[in-house]
Every structure is written in C-alpha cells, then in structure tokens.
Amino acid sequence: MSVMTMVQSINNALDIALAESQDLVVYGEDVGVEGGVFRVTQGLQKKYGEERVFDTPLAESAIVGAGVGMAAAGLKPIVEIQFSGFVYPAFNQIVSHVSRLRNRSRGKYTVPMVIRMPYGGNIRALEHHSESMEALFSHIPGMTVVIPSTPYDAKGLLLSAIEYGDPVIFMEPKRIYRAIKQEVPEEKYTIPLRKAKVIQTGDHLTVVTYGALVREVLRAAMKAKEKGYSIEIIDLRTISPLDRDTVVDSVKKTGRFLLVNEGPSSFGVGAELMAVVIEDAFLHLEAPPSRLSGYDTVPPLPKGEHHYFHGPERIFYEMEKVLKF
Amino acid sequence: MFDQYNPLEDKMFQVMDQEGQIVQPQEVLALSDDEIFEAYKFMLYARTADLMSVSYQRQGRLFTLPPNLGQEAIAAAAGKQIGVQDWLVPAFREMGAWLLKGARLSDIFMYWGGYEEGSRFSEAPRFLPSTVPIASQLQHGAGIAYAMKLKKDPGIVFAFVGDGGTSQGDFHEALNFAAVWKAPLITIVQNNQFAISVPVAKQTASKNLAVKALAYGIPGIKVDGNDYLAVYSVVSKAKQYVAQGLGPVLIEALTYRRGAHTTSDDPSLYRSDDEEKLWELKDPLRRLRLYLSGKGLWQESLDHELEEEYRKTIEQEFAIYESQAPYPLENVFQYHYQDMPENLKRQLKEQQRFIKWQEVNQ
Numbered sequence: 001m002s003v004m005t006m007v008q009s010i011n012n013a014l015d016i017a018l019a020e021s022q023d024l025v026v027y028g029e030d031v032g033v034e035g036g037v038f039r040v041t042q043g044l045q046k047k048y049g050e051e052r053v054f055d056t057p058l059a060e061s062a063i064v065g066a067g068v069g070m071a072a073a074g075l076k077p078i079v080e081i082q083f084s085g086f087v088y089p090a091f092n093q094i095v096s097h098v099s100r101l102r103n104r105s106r107g108k109y110t111v112p113m114v115i116r117m118p119y120g121g122n123i124r125a126l127e128h129h130s131e132s133m134e135a136l137f138s139h140i141p142g143m144t145v146v147i148p149s150t151p152y153d154a155k156g157l158l159l160s161a162i163e164y165g166d167p168v169i170f171m172e173p174k175r176i177y178r179a180i181k182q183e184v185p186e187e188k189y190t191i192p193l194r195k196a197k198v199i200q201t202g203d204h205l206t207v208v209t210y211g212a213l214v215r216e217v218l219r220a221a222m223k224a225k226e227k228g229y230s231i232e233i234i235d236l237r238t239i240s241p242l243d244r245d246t247v248v249d250s251v252k253k254t255g256r257f258l259l260v261n262e263g264p265s266s267f268g269v270g271a272e273l274m275a276v277v278i279e280d281a282f283l284h285l286e287a288p289p290s291r292l293s294g295y296d297t298v299p300p301l302p303k304g305e306h307h308y309f310h311g312p313e314r315i316f317y318e319m320e321k322v323l324k325f
Numbered sequence: 326m327f328d329q330y331n332p333l334e335d336k337m338f339q340v341m342d343q344e345g346q347i348v349q350p351q352e353v354l355a356l357s358d359d360e361i362f363e364a365y366k367f368m369l370y371a372r373t374a375d376l377m378s379v380s381y382q383r384q385g386r387l388f389t390l391p392p393n394l395g396q397e398a399i400a401a402a403a404g405k406q407i408g409v410q411d412w413l414v415p416a417f418r419e420m421g422a423w424l425l426k427g428a429r430l431s432d433i434f435m436y437w438g439g440y441e442e443g444s445r446f447s448e449a450p451r452f453l454p455s456t457v458p459i460a461s462q463l464q465h466g467a468g469i470a471y472a473m474k475l476k477k478d479p480g481i482v483f484a485f486v487g488d489g490g491t492s493q494g495d496f497h498e499a500l501n502f503a504a505v506w507k508a509p510l511i512t513i514v515q516n517n518q519f520a521i522s523v524p525v526a527k528q529t530a531s532k533n534l535a536v537k538a539l540a541y542g543i544p545g546i547k548v549d550g551n552d553y554l555a556v557y558s559v560v561s562k563a564k565q566y567v568a569q570g571l572g573p574v575l576i577e578a579l580t581y582r583r584g585a586h587t588t589s590d591d592p593s594l595y596r597s598d599d600e601e602k603l604w605e606l607k608d609p610l611r612r613l614r615l616y617l618s619g620k621g622l623w624q625e626s627l628d629h630e631l632e633e634e635y636r637k638t639i640e641q642e643f644a645i646y647e648s649q650a651p652y653p654l655e656n657v658f659q660y661h662y663q664d665m666p667e668n669l670k671r672q673l674k675e676q677q678r679f680i681k682w683q684e685v686n687q
Contacts, residue, residue, distance in 0.1 A: 033595050034522035055523045057492035058459055086458060089493065124388055124439070128457045266668055295672045297657055302388045302439030304652040307676070317679050 004184040007177045009151035010040050010116075013158040014078065016188050018048045021076060024162070026053045028063055028080030028116075037082055038118060038177055064090035064115060068097050071167075072109040078162065084119035084171060085128030091136075098167045099142035111167045114158070118174035119147075120212050120262055122309040124302040131299060132211075132263035137169045138240035138272070145169045145239040146193060149214035151182040156191030157237060164193055173212035180215070196243040198250065202232035205323055206250040207315075208273055209260040210236040217260050220315035229323055239269060247273060248280040255286035256322050260315055265293035287325035292318040326562045327544035327574075332535035337547045337579060340554035343607050345615025347554075355558055362622055364405065364553055365613045366631060368397045371421040372610060373635045374430055374642075378437060381643065382588045390437040391418045395551070395583030398609035399515050401425070402556035406564060407483050412451040412473075414466040414484035416459075418515065418582075422485070426452050430639065434646035441656070443646075451480065460490035463499035463512060470508030470573070481509035481567050489520025491534050500575065504541040507572035511563045514575065515550065517582035522595035538575035550578030551609040581607065654680075 004012065018024050026041060026048075032055040035042030045053040056063055060081055067077035081087045087094075094115070102110045121130025137145045146161055146168055148154035154172065161168040199214065200221060209217045214235050221231040232250050236243070251257045257277045259270040270291030277289045292310060300308050330336045340349050356364070375393045382390055393400070400421030407413050413426045423433060427449030436443025436455065444454035456462040466484030473480050490496055491514060503510040514534050518525050531537060538545025544566065548559040556578055563574040581604035585592050592601075605611075617623035658665060658673050665673075 029520070030522045035594075037521065037589070055527055057528045058489035058520045058523070059492045059494065061494055062492075088458070089461075089495070126389055126457055265672065295657065295676075296668050297661055297672075300652070300657045301436075301441055304439070304441075304657050307652070307654045307657050313683060314676075314679055317682055 001183045001185055003181050004151045005178045005181055006148070006151045006154045006172065007038055007040050009155040009184045010158055010172065011042060011044070012184070012186070013155040013162075014041065014044060015047070017078070017159065017162045018044060018052065023074060024052065024076045024078060025070065026078045026080070027056050029058055029082050030055060031080050036080060038174065040116075040172075041080065060086055060088075060090040061093055064098060065093040067113045067115070068093065068101060068111050071111045071113045072101065076162065077113045079113065079115050081115060081117040083129050084117040084133060085131050087115075087117055094137070094143070094169075095140055099140045102166065103142060110165060112165050114161045114168045114170050116170045116172060118177070119171045120173045120175050121299050122175050122212075122305060124305065127298075127301065130305075132261065132294065134171055134239050135263055135268040138269065143167060143169060143240065144193060145171065146237065147171045147173065147211045147239055148237065149173065149176070149211055149235050150180060152184050153191060153235075153237065155184055156189050157193065159188060160190040160193050163190065168193070171211070175212040176215065191237070194238045194241050194243055196237055196246040197235045198232065198246065199235050200231065200233040202230035202254065204229045204231065204254055205256040205258060205319060206232045206234065206247070206254045207258045207260060207319065208234045208236060208247055210239065211262070213260050213262060216310070216312050217315055219312035220319060223312060223316045224319050224323075227320075229319070231319065242272065242276065244276055244280065247276060251277050251281040251289075252284045255284050256325075257285070257289040258318055258322050259291040259293070260310075260318070261293050262309065263294050264296045265291060266296045268293050287322050290318060290322050326559070327546055327566070330546050332533050332545050332547055332577075333539065335532045335547070337549055338555050338559055339549040339552050340558060341552055341612060341616055343612065345612050345619060347616070355561060356554065358617075358620055358622060361554070361613065362617060364401060364557075365610070365617060365623070367425075368401045368421065368553070368610055368613065369628065369631055370635045371397050371401065371424060373632055374639050375420060377636070377639050377643070378434070379584070379588060381434075382437070386647070387434065387437045388439050389587050389589050391587045392584030393418055393420050395604065395608060396515055396517055396580045397421055398553040399513065399550045399556050399578045399580060402553050403483060403513055403560045405557065406560050408480070409450065410478070410480040412453070412466070412469050412480060412482040414453050414462050414469065414482060415455050416462065416485040416487060416490065416515075417455045417457065418487065418517075419485045422483070423449075423452070428452065430642040431645035434643055435649065438646055440649060440652065441660075460486050460493035460495040460499075462486070463490075464495055464502070466510050466512065467499045467503040467506070467508060470503055470510040471506050474506065474508050479568075481511060481564065484510060484512050486512065486514055487520065488514060488516040488518065488525045488528055488534060489523065490514070491537060492528050500538070500541045500543070500573065503573040504543045507570065509567045509570070510573040511560070511567055512573065512575050513560075514577045516577050516579050518580075519582055519586070519596070521586045521590060533577060535575060535577035543573050543575060545575040545577065547577045547579060550580035551607050551612060553609060553613055580609075583608070
C-alpha cells in the first residue's frame with residue numbers, strides 16, 4: 001500500500017500493464033518526454049522505451065484512428081487525448097470505426113483500445129478545458145464509458161478496461177486528479193466494469209452520481225443526515241452500458257431518485273437514468289425522479305465558474321425537494 | 326520571391342542577420358528607418374504587455390495564458406499589414422496582431438482574466454475570437470476568403486496557426502479548399518518549434534512546413550520569423566499575390582517560443598538552457614535594436630524611457646479589466662441562442678430560486 005493521488009494511481013496502472021504485456025503501447029500528445037500535461041505518464045517512456053510510450057504529431061483523429069489499426073493488428077493501444085474538449089477531431093473515428101469494427105467485421109476484428117481523457121471543470125481553465133460530455137460517448141452503440149471517482153477506483157477500473165475486449169472511453173475527472181489522496185495497493189487488482197457501487201447505504205433517497213461529484217454528494221449527504229435524512233449513494237463507475245439492477249434495486253428500496261452530474265442536463269445521463277427508474281421501479285416511486293446536472297450552456301470562463309458548478313448546498317437543496325415532495 | 330525561395334530547397338528568406346546586419350539591401354527599402362523605429366517601439370510595447378500579463382498571472386490576477394515572448398516580430402509585421410477591410414483569424418499567440426487589428430488591451434486582459442466579454446473586441450471589426458482547438462480556425466479562414474471572393478470584397482484573410490497545427494487534418498483541408506477556390510487567404514504558420522513539449526522534428530517528416538503548400542498547388546515560403554523586415558516583406562508580397570486573385574499563400578515563419586507554452590507549462594522538462602540561450606541571441610527585438618543602434622537611433626536609455634511610459638498605459642488598461650463588475654449569473658445563459666429557449670430560462674430560474682433559499686437558510 002502507498003498513498004496515491006489519481007494521477008499516481010493511473011500512472012501505476014499503466015506501469016503494471018506495460019510491464020505485463022509487450023503489445024501494450026501508450027501514446028498521445030506530450031505523453032512521452034514530458035509525461036503528459038498532467039504528468040499521468042511520467043517516467044513511463046524512460047522505463048519502457050520510445051517505441052512503446054511515445055509522443056505523436058498533434059492530431060487527435062490519427063491518435064484514435066491509428067489505434068483502431070494497431071488494435072486490429074494485435075497491439076493494445078492506450079491513448080491519451082490531452083483534454084476531452086479536444087477529442088472532437090477524433091469523433092468520426094470513435095463513432096464510425098472504434099465502436100463498430102467488431103460489428104462490421106462480424107467479430108473478426110476487435111478494437112480493445114482505451115481512450116483516456118481528462119474531463120470536467122471547476123479548475124479555472126480556458127475554454128474547452130471544462131466540459132463533461134460523457135453523454136455523447138454513452139450514446140454510441142458499442143462504446144463503453146468508464147469514469148472513476150477515487151485513486152483506488154481509477155487504478156482498478158483502468159486495469160479492467162485494459163483487459164476488456166472492447167474499446168473503452170476512460171474519462172478522468174481532472175478536478176480531483178490531485179485533490180484526493182488514498183491508500184492504493186502497489187500490486188495489480190481489477191474492479192469490474194459495467195458494475196455500479198453502492199458507496200453509502202440509506203433509506204430515504206437514492207442519489208446516483210460519478211466522477212468528481214461523488215465527493216460533493218457525500219458532503220451534501222452529511223448535511224442531509226443532520227436533518228434526519230438517510231441517503232443511499234451510488235457511484236456508477238461505468239456510465240454505459242449501464243448497471244440497471246443496482247440503480248433499480250436501490251430505488252425500489254428508497255422510493256426516491258436523484259441523479260447528480262456535471263454535464264448539460266438535457267438529453268444527458270440523467271435523462272437515461274430517470275427513464276430506467278420509471279420503466280423498472282415506477283410503482284415504488286414516492287416522488288418524481290429528478291436530476292441535477294449542469295445547465296444547457298457552455299461552461300463559463302473562470303470568472304463565471306462559481307455560477308455553473310454545483311456544490312454540496314445546491315445538491316442538498318435538490319435532495320430536499322425530492323424528499324419533501 | 327516565391328520562386329526564388331522554393332521550400333523544396335529549404336531556403337529561408339532573411340533581410341537581416343542575427344546581428345542586425347542587412348543581407349538584402351534592396352528589400353529594406355520597403356520601410357524607412359522611421360517606420361522601422363516605430364515597429365521596434367510597437368514590439369517593445371507588445372512585449373512589455375506580454376511580460377506584465379505573465380506577472381499578473383503569477384500574482385493570481387489573470388488565469389492561464391500563452392506567453393508571446395520571442396515571437397513578436399511575426400505578429401507585428403503581419404499585423405501592420407492587416408487592413409480594416411481584411412479579416413484576422415487568430416490562433417492564440419499573436420497578441421501584436423490583435424492589438425494592431427484594433428483590439429483593446431483591456432479586452433485582452435478580460436479574456437485571459439476569465440470573462441467571455443474579452444472575446445468580443447467591439448472596436449476591431451473583421452476579427453474572429455481567439456480559438457483554443459488547434460487549426461480548426463483555418464477552415465473558417467477559408468470560408469471567409471470564399472465569401473470575400475463571392476462578394477467581390479477587396480478584403481483578404483490572415484489566418485494564424487502554429488507548427489503543431491500543421492499536423493491536424495483541418496490544416497490540410499482548409500488549405501486545400503482555399504486553393505481549389507483560389508480564395509484570398511494568407512495562412513501564417515508560426516513555427517516556434519514546439520507543440521507544448523513536442524519538437525517540430527517529431528511533428529513532420531517534411532524538410533520544413535512551407536513545403537506543404539506545394540501539394541495544394543499554392544506558393545509556400547519560409548521566412549525568418551525573428552526578422553521583422555523579412556516577415557514584413559514576405560507578407561507584403563503575399564498580399565500582392567493574393568489580391569490579384571491568384572489564390573492563397575502559405576507562410577512559414579520560423580521563430581522560437583522563448584517562454585512556456587502557457588503559464589501552466591514547464592519547458593525545463595523538454596529543452597535545455599543552452600538551447601534557450603542560443604535563441605535569446607536570435608531574439609527579434611535584440612535584432613532590431615542592433616540595426617537601429619547601428620543607425621544611431623537606439624541607445625539603452627531609450628528602452629527604459631519607453632518601458633516606463635508603456636507600463637503606465639498597460640497598468641491603466643489592466644485597471645479597466647480589474648474594475649469590471651462581478652460576473653452576473655445571467656451572463657452564463659446568454660448568447661447561446663438568438664432568444665433564450667425554455668430549458669435555459671427554467672434552469673436560470675431554478676438557480677435564482679436556490680440563491681434565495683440559500684439566503685434564507687444560511
């Protein structure tokens with residue numbers, strides 16, 4: 001065990017995976033010499049050589065698109081997109097090829113690659129550095145979208161993603177890259193994909209969340225506890241494909257549902273989860289299922305950020321609305 | 326000029342050498358010593374504003390920003406020739422060109438200070454906002470150039486991109502479109518030799534970046550980007566060419582980013598002090614100083630006087646930015662649509678209701 005930040009635990013996972021398989025390659029913009037702009041890949045090029053850990057020319061489409069070819073030919077590409085806001089040149093590759101090669105070739109070729117990208121805001125950054133667009137990727141058939149919320153989870157989920165037989169979009173909440181430190185085992189372990197985790201049990205309300213907002217929801221739940229409410233909190237871990245059972249079982253117990261996330265509200269992860277809750281737990285509901293997401297706006301530049309990113313107070317306010325309905 | 330400096334031969338156009346000595350006397354005639362002196366003063370102003378921005382950022386009074394140090398000649402020489410009728414399609418590291426296009430420094434501070442209003446540049450027509458995604462703006466440049474052509478508008482388009490940007494598909498697509506359309510577009514690649522940490526040698530296997538123009542069937546030329554007179558001359562020739570309706574031109578201006586990629590970057594991770602010192606000697610301001618002092622037009626004390634004067638102006642502009650009213654909640658919701666749709670109205674109202682609840686419950 002040693003105390004790690006999420007940056008360190010992801011680095012540790014990549015280190016383990018690189019040591020384990022000669023076919024694994026790690027590449028992207030600035031990941032080699034510099035070790036990534038967030039230093040997630042620090043030291044890996046030195047340890048595993050420039051052929052397996054390398055800087056590419058600046059072109060997200062080719063970073064992802066070349067990965068499709070590498071994966072089909074037997075390599076295991078773990079690519080880094082510097083910020084999720086810069087992934088869009090690669091969107092065609094992701095939608096048209098990464099997610100479809102298994103289907104198109106009737107299982108003859110697969111794309112077991114991992115596309116890592118820091119996402120999310122409240123870090124006082126420039127435009128395109130604060131978005132949470134996981135819903136876009138979750139909407140793509142064949143795609144798996146994973147988001148960790150702690151250093152421990154990040155390592156276990158990433159190692160699972162690397163072993164998984166299909167492409168994974170691995171979104172790293174950069175707001176908590178260094179904000180949380182945790183005991184993390186040095187050795188290999190995995191955490192299953194497509195499985196949510198109940199991180200706090202409760203009786204009055206189910207709150208589903210993920211990524212950097214897990215911490216905020218826990219804080220809001222403390223406040224709710226002071227008021228006598230018992231909140232059940234679920235960390236989705238994998239956004240898509242969704243672990244319906246864990247969510248539905250919990251709502252059947254509590255009768256109330258709230259989704260908390262950061263991205264735009266309309267047509268988002270909240271909409272999907274509310275649909276699931278209505279489909280599978282309708283007769284157990286004691287209040288309309290609800291969501292607290294970002295506004296349907298561009299995240300503001302730093303001076304307006306405090307208006308956009310919801311903290312524990314606003315989360316508690318939403319909890320209370322559902323609880324008091 | 327474009328024939329003489331064929332990028333396939335990796336020639337680079339230069340008017341003055343590293344020590345400020347003129348190597349092409351006939352070219353310098355394009356500008357009088359007075360004009361060169363004015364150019365120097367402007368570059369010193371831009372550099373002072375840039376260095377002060379970095380120090381404001383260090384004090385926590387601005388957010389992340391990309392320093393211009395070492396690249397001022399390109400923005401100044403091109404910017405000087407971007408007329409009112411011309412369009413400026415920026416990347417994000419050509420502040421001198423923004424200022425010459427009419428941007429107020431207080432607005433630039435607003436932008437790096439985290440207000441969207443800093444992208445408006447009300448006093449600078451035909452100037453798109455700065456763009457963070459790499460190279461995508463070039464396609465907008467091609468589109469504007471097509472519009473200029475269709476509307477028989479005399480304006481031409483100046484678009485900026487960096488060396489890293491030349492690797493994006495968008496770079497290729499934009500130049501190809503503009504070339505097919507014979508549209509009036511001048512694309513200036515500021516080759517500062519690094520895309521954050523990645524050196525240009527890892528960005529392309531081409532001899533240089535100007536050579537890429539040949540594949541689109543347009544002229545490309547490599548110019549010493551730290552040589553104000555050379556950049557001025559090349560841009561002037563490109564303008565003449567484009568204005569004749571012959572189609573776009575690609576200019577590669579070789580320079581060196583003496584500062585960090587942004588204030589969040591640490592160049593010591595990927596390059597040596599020796600290399601940085603070498604490029605300090607090729608600095609564009611140093612070169613003009615040497616030229617001007619050879620003509621008896623510059624001495625040490627001049628910089629001190631000018632800097633003192635500039636600092637005062639820049640501080641005044643900074644004070645305008647810092648005196649902005651606090652950022653209103655409504656601002657987050659504005660400018661997404663011509664008229665605000667119901668979903669946004671609802672979300673705004675809910676946040677306002679929450680603020681009231683918070684006041685009562687605190």
